[in-house]
Amino acid sequence: MIRDDALDALPVRGALPALTEALERHGTAVLVAPPGTGKTTLVPLALAGLVGAGPARRVVVAEPRRIAARAAARRMAWLLGERPGESVGFTVRGERVVGPHTRVEVVTTGVLLQRLQRDQELAGVDAVLLDECHERHLDADTAAAFLWDVRETLRPELRLVAASATTDAEGWARLLGGAPVVTAEGAAHPVEVVWAPPARPVRPPHGTRVDPALLAHVASVVRRALAERPGDVLCFLPGVGELARVAGLLGDLGDLGDLGDLGDIDVLQVHGRAPAAVQDAVLSPARRRRVVLATSVAESSLTVPGVRVVVDSGLAREPRVDHARGLSALATVRASLAAARQRAGRAGREAPGVVYRCWAEAEEARLPRFPSPEIRVADLTAFALQAACWGDPDASGLALLDPPPAGAMTAARAALEAVGAVDAAGRATGRGVRLARLGVHPRLGRALLDADAPDDRVAEVVALLGEEAPREYGDDLAGAVRRARRGGDAYARRWAAEVRRLRTVRGEGTARSAAPEAAAGAGGRGAAAGADARARGAAAGADAAWGADDERVAGLVAALAFPERVARLDGGSYLMASGTRAELAEGSALHGAPWIAVAVADRPLGRVHARVRLGAVIDEDVARAAAGALLQERQEVHWADGDVVARRVERLGAIELAVRPLADADAGLVRGALLEGLRQEGFGLLRWTPEGRVLRQRLAFLHRHLGEPWPDVSDDALHARVQDWLEPELSRARRRADLARIDAREALARLLPWASGEAARLDELAPERITVPSGSRVRVDYADPERPVLAVKLQEMFGLERTPEVAGVPLLVHLLSPAGRPAAVTADLASFWRDGYRAVRAELRGRYPKHPWPEDPAAAEPTRHTNARLRRA
Known part of the structure; x- marks a missing residue:
């Protein structure tokens, strides 16, 4: 008997006429109804024609959680005076309660996605209500996008309702093609x-x-x-x-x-x-x-x-x-x-x-x-597979309130390619379609299909990885499976039901029949399919050698599901193939194992390394097989410890499996290592003669003050143009000692502007030496490209009033005492003779009486000799 009193008391009843009109006119609607108004219970019954005067329809209600799906179905059945499975039923993973006369079926959004992938038209369904949209679960957003696609292309008569108590009503209205927003009054309970x-x-x-x-x-x-x-x-x-x-x-x-x-x-x-x-x-x-x-x-x-x-x-x-x-x-x-x-x-x-x-x-x-x-924040591997199976690999054509982040989609596609679920273009393979229909994460689906071990054992491990196990089960995956097998708690009962389901879906086909599907879907047997074949072969051999014991199956399944997390003991921690280091908790049953497969890990506050929450012991053969796509042997040539190190390395991702010295390393790799050495340690690795250092300084001065065509000879610029000046010497070098034999001056001279003819003016514009009034040729110091220095004895500059210049830049003149120590520094000789010389003369004349100290240096004869030498002359 229908409980009319309870139905009449639901405030959403007042919004039903507006909702009915919106669906009649637009086919879509957004229903905003506060908690307790009956949007989850009365609205589906009204849409199905089970209450009121509407026509009979079949309605699917999608809830984000299993507990909500069961509760909603039971509540609706109670309102009708029935039991679940009659007019109202529910379907959640591992449990289905429906009958031949069911008109309202409550499902989880995950179940709805599976149904849409199998039957895009949703044959026999007249309306879908997406409940609690505000929670923005990934499955719910994906289901909404798929349903809108179905309505736009296949089923324009399909009615869609997005419902929530607190939601972005305007955003959902835009997403559903300008759907009307219907608001229900809340319950009168403050x-x-x-x-x-x-x-x-x-x-x-x-x-x-x-x-x-x-x-x-x-x-x-x-x-x-x-x-x-x-x-x-x-x-x-x-x-x-x-x-x-x-x-x-x-x-x-x-x-x-x-x-x-x-x-x-x-x-x-x-x-x-x-x-x-x-x-x-x-x-x-x-x-x-x-x-x-x-x-x-x-x-x-x-x-x-x-x-x-x-x-x-x-x-x-x-x-x-x-x-x-x-x-x-x-x-x-x-x-x-x-x-x-x-x-x-x-x-x-x-x-x-x-x-x-x-x-x-x-x-x-x-x-x-x-x-x-x-x-925006979750692992998108399962979403990317759903989108690929839907025919939209990058999800660009899906009606989503928020687009998937590009980085997360790239990582998801890489994971799917590794298990053969998508091809290089991101399109779903036959294997990918099968993985999408298993009702587990694609990683676990790969393990379910490919682990050559008894169905029961594989299903047990996959079921335990599919839903977080209680902490008290420990971090040993095999031990956790045994704990669940013993039963005695709620988790174990749910786990047993999921084991039965997985055993059934695994039994629908074998991994051997799935592999050709992957190859056909990808247009040929690619690296991923080959890696899976190697994994199955190794697993079969392991099974024969070891028997199907818990530890081996647990390790095999974990390695197949998380190949980038196979890890080898390295010092006090484990290095995963991904390059991340992980540590075991104190007292872990996994301590001391040379190899493990990490199924669950996190990074606690204040720790550099990840912490293993659930893992299994494996050996190197299983690691190689499961992570076959990461296995490679290559030449590694790099700069280390001050020289070129060349070796042939077999790697499993970041894990070094075998290393051998390499005598005939590829010349291009050696060149790259030498360049890395020059970047790390600088061009001091070359042979710099005094002439070479001076040439670099002169070029730096000209580039600063005259610009092109005079080259930039800073470290960054020289690295950028290394092929213009350091070849062919660099291509012939093999090690540090070879770099030390390269004449840097000869190499640097290649950068001079020979083509324009300006190179011939180098000595004119930036001479190494200039002639001073005494007749001496004194070296110019270009160490500071802003202002070169001329260090010359003071007496040799007598009579010169204009400061010497190079390339139009006045030199900074260091006037030296007879002992060669700076007595004065000036960039304006005339000013110095007039104002500064008197003090220098007074200080130094008594100390150096043998040298001339005329009262008027501007009119005196320049000399590099003492007074006695001058008198003899």
Whole structure:
């Protein structure tokens, strides 16, 4: 029996006429409805004609999470007075509850994507409602883009509704071709806001680390809320670890000390991996008061009965990818304003409520408006494969609110090429299509298809890598599989169901039948397909030699899924093929293994190296086979320890497998190494005679003051024109000693402007020596190209009033004492004779009486001799 009273009480009913009209006229609509209005339950029933007077239609509702999909289907079935699987059913990964008369099917966005790839027309579906669009999950954004493509090209009659309580309505309206925006009024239950910041500053989150002081504060706010307000308490925290920590801090809530005895209170933890029984208990009315600790899964699409109070920690988890290290992880961030509104709305679903926000009111303005779109921050390998299978490898033709970052797409395509999922142009191969339909990440799909080991064992390892295992399972992948196999917890039960599913999909074909598909799709057997073949061959040999034990299968699967993370022990850490170093935790069962395959890693705060969170022991043969695309043997010639080092190296990515000296290194590589040596150590490696140094200084002076055609002879300029002046000597050199035999002056002379004839004026414009009044030819010092120096004895310049010049630049004259020490420095001789000479004469005449010190130096005869010599002359 339909529960009309409950349906009539849903506020979204008032928006149904406008929504119906929008869909009739445009075929698309954006529905903005606050939490608790019934957008997830009443709207699909109305679209399907199960309530009201509309025609019968088949409706698909897409939810971002499995728990929300199940809950929405059960709620709708309850409203109709039925059980799930009759008029309303649901499909999530590993579970399908539908019947022959199902008209509304609730699915996860991942399931919807799989369905679209198999049947682009969505035959038999009349309308699709994309719920909770504001969360901007990658699967949801991708599904929306595909659905718009289907509507535009194949199914113009397909109705699309984007729905959320807090969303970028204008952006979604533009994306859906100018769709009308329909707004529903919210439930008439106000929610009071109580600001409850910590008394003392707490450290901001880093990675997945949350300051324990903040968690202690959240627990204290929960206790305060229980004492101050009636009803159940829903507390939002960023992750499973924080749920457990706060649950432990709450302890026994029966006695709250000074706050009084509130009776027995149940503490429940709800998250995406929570047991179905716990999820059902949370979503069902309870006899006793409850504290429900939840991650973001409880933000939307769920009504937790009895909740009148929300405690919001203000934190959320978002995916992040470190492309430089090849690591994916979750990061703890400040929750967005949209998320904060969604969370607060949970308190007003059934009655007036209150939200305790664990931050200061002044911080509100600094919160982001919406969560970071997953397409901007996540690993895009699965998205890139979906786009390639859709026929749009670079996703440029997809209707997306945010385009995928170019760097992330490049990394994703490289990963897909490595497993043979796409060809060089990015188009999906037959193998890629098969990988896309497995319902796991393409990396895990590659391992599922290619590991030659029993189906059960391979499926077990892939299932464990497909969903984060509890921390207490440890970092040994094989040990974690054995722990899950023993059962006894909620994770193990979900893992067993996924193992059964993976065993089935793996049994639909073999890796041997998938390899020819990849070759055909790529137009031939490329490097990736060859690498996969080598991996399968090595795996088969390993299986025969070792038997299908847990350690070997775990290592094989991890290496096939993450070939760039095969790692060899190198000193106190492991060097991965990607070049990233990783360390094991103290007490790890993997310690001492020469080779491991790293399945999960992160980089903790303050550490330079990554930390292995889950890995498996392998040997070099498995590493070579699994990472065959990274295997190469090449000549490596470089400058090291002051000379050319030439060797033949076999590498697995960054890992050196074998090294041999190389006597006949490629001349081009040797030349490059010598140039690197010159860049590192400078042109002092060449043979610089005094004449060579002076030539470089003279050229630097002319280039500074006259410019072209006189060459720039700075280090950077000489490196840029090395082929113009250092050949052919450089091409004949093989080592440092050969560089030391190259005459730098002879080589540098090649840069003189011979073609224009200006080279002949070098001695005229920048002479090495000039004749001074005494008749001496004195060397000009060009060490400072701004102002060359003429160092000459003072008596030799008598009678000269105009300062000597070169290329129109006055020299800086260092007037020397008879002992050769500077007595004065001037760039204006006339001024010196007039004003400065008198003081120099007074100081030096007594010290050097044998030398002439006339009163009028401007009129005196220049000389390089003493007074006695002059008298004899």
